[in-house]
Amino acid sequence: MAFGVYVHIPYCIQRCTYCDFATYEQSKILPPDQYVELLFKEIRQKHRYYTPQSLDTLYFGGGTPSLIPAPLIVSIIKELGRYGFTTRPDTEITIEINPATINEDKLKMYLDHGVNRFSVGAQTFDDRLLKMVHREHSAKQTLETLDLLRAHNLNFSFDILFALPSQTVAGLKNDVKIAIEQGAKHISPYCLTVPDGHPLSKGRPLDDEQVEMFDIIADELTAKGFKQYEISNFALPGFESRHNMLYWVDEPYWGLGLSAHSYSLESAWGTRYWNINSINEYQKQILAFDGQEFDSPAKHLPAAQHEVLEMHQALTDFCHTSMRLMRGLSQEKLSKKFPPEISSKVQTLLNGLIKKNWVQYDNEHWSLTRDGLVLSNKVFQELTFLPEDI
Ligand SMILES: C[S@@+](CC[C@H](N)C(=O)[O-])C[C@H]1O[C@@H](n2cnc3c(N)ncnc32)[C@H](O)[C@@H]1O
Ligand code: SF4
Secondary structure (H helix, E strand, O other): OEEEEEEOOOOEEEOOOOOOOOOOOOOOOOOOOHHHHHHHHHHHHHHHHOOOOOOOOOEEEEOOOOHHOOOHHHHHHHHHOOOOOOOOOOEEEEEEEEOOOHHHHHHHHHHHOOOOOEEEEEOOOOOHHHHHOOOOOHHHHHHHHHHHHHHHHOHHHHHHHHOOOOOHHHHHHHHHEEEEHHOEEEEEEEEEOOOOHHHHHHHOOOOHHHHHHHHHHHHHHHHHHOEEEOOOOEOOOOOHHHHHHHOOOOEEEEEHHHEEEEEEEEOOOEEEEOOOOOHHHHHHHHHHHOOOOOOOOOHOOOOEEEEEEOOOHHHHHHHHHHHHHHOOEEHHHHHHOOOOOHHHHHHHHHHHHHHHEEEEOOOOOOEEOHHHHOOHHHHHOOOOOHHHHH
């Protein structure tokens, strides 16, 4: 069983217009060293939830982890190690970096402490669009950041945003072309998601065009040897994100920091728990338990912040996360995890979706077809279970 840690770093240079993540403009939140102190306290309070073990993955996400001083990132790696959550040479250690937020010194410090994967928020190489969504960097600065990573022969991934207002198919093709030329080993294309009425909801490509845009990305990447392994993720063989895989293959992870979510296997069907997403409330909560240690979320966190899953919830999660992967839902895993009558009920449901051409079966896995990918929300709806369903 693999195990990984996620650390949320909620600092940004600016707030991008579309962003809904728990993150703050750096001047509007406590200084990063004080935030990292809170993380240390949180580690102390929760380390007994898990058996100490070397980590398979460690992921610094945000926000903009590359914005805070690199010694703080290193100090978090060391603090986890002090409690027995050590890293090994083969631990995948990822940090999200925004263009123009790292330099040679920062990079050296990351590398000296085992960081071996860089997720670059490129978004687009079109300066007009970057400006429109209030990104601070230019395409030129993204390319400079990539020069730095390439000079050290590093493994990096790109996030690409598509279906932005006024974005054209030709513009998107150009983004994908540059991303491939720049040597990314992993690309995550995200379709812009904003609520109705949001300033960026106007002038966007229509639904059909959005599907066309995704197809173009998929075709271009596939032609260059990338494989789509998850709904929003493509990688060259061997460069899939091991950390994100934890989320999709029902393995435990420990999330630290503002708004971070965690999953442990301590109860029959698993336990989820999560942190508040207001920094003041998070700080209050951590300070309220300062110096204490707990061995489970149930004995520590308010009811609104943890959930001991029931079978119908575990089944829903299992179906949704498995079907996000292109390899799909494994019959063997389904039958191992759930009682026979439940497993056969799900199999009947999935076989029904084959008739709609949303799902295909290869004698072991059910996976999304091309139509199922486009209509994945409907597939997930069909695979959502209530207590009375099982
Ligand atoms: C948590 S963000 C952090 C990455 C980094 N701070 C950045 O912005 O480059 C991870 C990714 O989520 C994607 N994202 C954020 N808001 C989104 C939205 N409203 N719709 C679609 N994708 C979004 C972006 O592509 C972003 O790179
Ligand atoms: S830099 Fe990234 S995390 Fe920060 S506001 Fe922009 S999209 Fe959100």
